[in-house]
Amino acid sequence: MAKAPTVEDVAERAGVSRQTVSNVLNTPDIVRPATRERVLEAIDALGYRRHAAARRLRLRRSSTIGIRLDPYLGGVSGVVLDRFVHAITERASERDMRMLVYAARTADEEIARLTELWEGGEIDAAIITGTVSDDPRVGRLDAAGLPFVSFGRPWGEDDIADPLHLWVDVDGAAGTHAATAHALTFGSRTAFLGWPEGSGTGDDRERGWRDAVADAGAAGIRLVTEDSVPHARRSVAAALAGGMEADAVVCASDSLAVGALLAFSDAGRRVPVIGFDNTPTAEALGFSSVEQRPEDVAGAVLELMMGPTGDVVAPRRVQSGSAHALITPELVVR
Amino acid sequence: MAKAPTVEDVAERAGVSRQTVSNVLNTPDIVRPATRERVLEAIDALGYRRHAAARRLRLRRSSTIGIRLDPYLGGVSGVVLDRFVHAITERASERDMRMLVYAARTADEEIARLTELWEGGEIDAAIITGTVSDDPRVGRLDAAGLPFVSFGRPWGEDDIADPLHLWVDVDGAAGTHAATAHALTFGSRTAFLGWPEGSGTGDDRERGWRDAVADAGAAGIRLVTEDSVPHARRSVAAALAGGMEADAVVCASDSLAVGALLAFSDAGRRVPVIGFDNTPTAEALGFSSVEQRPEDVAGAVLELMMGPTGDVVAPRRVQSGSAHALITPELVVR
Numbered sequence: 001m002a003k004a005p006t007v008e009d010v011a012e013r014a015g016v017s018r019q020t021v022s023n024v025l026n027t028p029d030i031v032r033p034a035t036r037e038r039v040l041e042a043i044d045a046l047g048y049r050r051h052a053a054a055r056r057l058r059l060r061r062s063s064t065i066g067i068r069l070d071p072y073l074g075g076v077s078g079v080v081l082d083r084f085v086h087a088i089t090e091r092a093s094e095r096d097m098r099m100l101v102y103a104a105r106t107a108d109e110e111i112a113r114l115t116e117l118w119e120g121g122e123i124d125a126a127i128i129t130g131t132v133s134d135d136p137r138v139g140r141l142d143a144a145g146l147p148f149v150s151f152g153r154p155w156g157e158d159d160i161a162d163p164l165h166l167w168v169d170v171d172g173a174a175g176t177h178a179a180t181a182h183a184l185t186f187g188s189r190t191a192f193l194g195w196p197e198g199s200g201t202g203d204d205r206e207r208g209w210r211d212a213v214a215d216a217g218a219a220g221i222r223l224v225t226e227d228s229v230p231h232a233r234r235s236v237a238a239a240l241a242g243g244m245e246a247d248a249v250v251c252a253s254d255s256l257a258v259g260a261l262l263a264f265s266d267a268g269r270r271v272p273v274i275g276f277d278n279t280p281t282a283e284a285l286g287f288s289s290v291e292q293r294p295e296d297v298a299g300a301v302l303e304l305m306m307g308p309t310g311d312v313v314a315p316r317r318v319q320s321g322s323a324h325a326l327i328t329p330e331l332v333v334r
Numbered sequence: 335m336a337k338a339p340t341v342e343d344v345a346e347r348a349g350v351s352r353q354t355v356s357n358v359l360n361t362p363d364i365v366r367p368a369t370r371e372r373v374l375e376a377i378d379a380l381g382y383r384r385h386a387a388a389r390r391l392r393l394r395r396s397s398t399i400g401i402r403l404d405p406y407l408g409g410v411s412g413v414v415l416d417r418f419v420h421a422i423t424e425r426a427s428e429r430d431m432r433m434l435v436y437a438a439r440t441a442d443e444e445i446a447r448l449t450e451l452w453e454g455g456e457i458d459a460a461i462i463t464g465t466v467s468d469d470p471r472v473g474r475l476d477a478a479g480l481p482f483v484s485f486g487r488p489w490g491e492d493d494i495a496d497p498l499h500l501w502v503d504v505d506g507a508a509g510t511h512a513a514t515a516h517a518l519t520f521g522s523r524t525a526f527l528g529w530p531e532g533s534g535t536g537d538d539r540e541r542g543w544r545d546a547v548a549d550a551g552a553a554g555i556r557l558v559t560e561d562s563v564p565h566a567r568r569s570v571a572a573a574l575a576g577g578m579e580a581d582a583v584v585c586a587s588d589s590l591a592v593g594a595l596l597a598f599s600d601a602g603r604r605v606p607v608i609g610f611d612n613t614p615t616a617e618a619l620g621f622s623s624v625e626q627r628p629e630d631v632a633g634a635v636l637e638l639m640m641g642p643t644g645d646v647v648a649p650r651r652v653q654s655g656s657a658h659a660l661i662t663p664e665l666v667v668r
Contacts, residue, residue: 280615
């Protein structure tokens with residue numbers, strides 16, 4: 001491999017001092033235009049390869065957005081965040097921004113990594129995902145001065161009415177409401193299979209089902225279990241053994257939906273089951289599911305982050321009450 | 335938000351000219367050590383936040399590895415590459431390297447993006463995935479001088495015996511060989527459901543089945559179809575209608591395995607089906623599948639790229655014949 005061209009090589013070719021080359025790269029204003037032109041030509045001709053990094057340094061912009069990539073945990077629903085990362089990478093690329101992914105196992109680790117990247121000038125902004133009630137990241141990233149947008153709404157005191165930061169989320173209740181309206185076309189007895197109370201996302205999805213059942217004056221059966229196929233299978237099997245009758249089942253996730261399908265199949269019955277997340281598993285098995293539209297979430301995140309001019313990053317603090325976007329998911333009927 | 339400190343602020347605090355600060359950041363060798371020390375102290379004290387970017391620029395290293403993130407296409411098997419990206423992000427982080435992901439729809443686009451990142455000094459190396467026969471990326475990245483490692487072996491002339499670049503791959507034939515040995519425990523009639531001839535990966539997986547059947551002196555039935563659940567379902571249904579008898583089915587992917595399972599179920603039969611990729615769908619439905627071990631692939635890629643000292647990037651060209659790693663996958667029996 002030929003040695004990469006250096007500042008010295010550029011200086012020699014342009015017939016200027018090394019200091020002048022350095023000035024062109026770092027403080028171009030103080031260099032006469034004709035000299036600057038000659039140095040830039042030499043840079044191009046030699047393929048001196050640090051000019052983009054130098055330019056970013058000069059502009060005090062990295063044009064880079066950081067996002068955490070969680071360790072892979074398996075499971076049916078683990079792919080939803082990946083779809084979002086794919087989508088945000090595509091959309092960011094269209095805006096000449098690039099994505100830096102990093103690993104972190106805890107909120108503290110995430111805050112440490114982001115602060116380090118921000119202080120090192122390696123990122124201009126961050127996207128955080130999987131917000132929880134009174135999320136510790138919000139205050140600390142704000143204190144560090146790092147602009148960020150969350151995929152996930154504020155679930156705690158920092159709530160929708162008075163948001164402290166920019167966020168985009170999927171309207172889970174609207175999704176299960178649509179799923180339940182579809183379920184009711186099979187009969188009035190609609191079961192909901194959800195997660196234990198207390199998770200913002202799970203409670204939101206349950207509310208959509210409860211409201212839709214109430215709107216229709218129909219009967220509802222509610223089952224609650226951990227988010228895994230075997231848990232869901234056992235839970236539904238126990239309910240069926242106990243005499244549960246349901247015309248359709250609305251589920252808070254595709255994992256739960258697979259478990260429900262298997263339990264009905266074990267009992268020799270076929271009942272429509274509707275999942276949430278529209279994972280590849282729902283597609284493969286051919287059951288209906290609520291699609292989160294991660295591509296639209298990604299578009300909305302960048303819209304909030306970069307603003308209408310397209311080249312500024314998010315204000316750190318919300319200036320107006322409309323600094324969020326709630327994406328309406330779509331029921332994919334199969 | 336307080337205005338970020340500038341070069342001027344640093345200069346004022348250190349009692350030097352702006353030019354000297356610039357020199358410290360860009361050509362530190364020409365600055366007297368005592369002055370340099372004073373400027374660095376001012377940078378730290380003010381929290382001037384481009385010092386990491388400046389340091390990278392000075393060291394001519396970005397400590398960043400580029401990898402393409404394909405648009406999300408759905409499907410059962412689409413998650414394998416994501417698992418690899420998760421794993422490489424974790425492993426790179428342990429080595430103080432970060433991952434830059436970018437979008438590209440074609441090999442040409444990928445080459446253009448990588449070349450741009452490389453020439454701009456934004457990445458030190460790249461990982462390419464999904465190698466094809468006589469992959470156009472190999473020669474062009476090599477010509478650009480960009481160090482890279484591929485996840486995927488060279489399938490064309492540039493082959494295993496005389497590799498032109500560093501690569502890591504999964505031994506697909508070993509995977510289907512293990513799957514077939516397991517299948518033969520259910521009876522001697524083993525079917526293989528694979529892809530049309532001509533894809534390196536598909537032919538490799540078929541070879542493992544064929545060899546295992548031959549080793550056992552058993553009978554083999556071979557079906558070939560496109561890699562989707564409905565195609566596989568139709569193909570197996572047609573074979574069953576035509577009188578196919580099989581004690582177990584070995585498949586080239588989990589998508590094919592789901593299709594086979596559904597076809598047998600449609601025909602009121604239960605036959606063990608073994609997939610490939612060990613996706614969440616295999617886990618959810620409880621069928622056996624060959625696990626590619628993407629975490630081990632990620633470890634091997636970085637090992638080849640960074641070398642034994644841990645801080646150098648891959649030589650552009652292979653120096654010895656052992657510059658690859660073939661990971662043996664593992665059959666997960668369910």
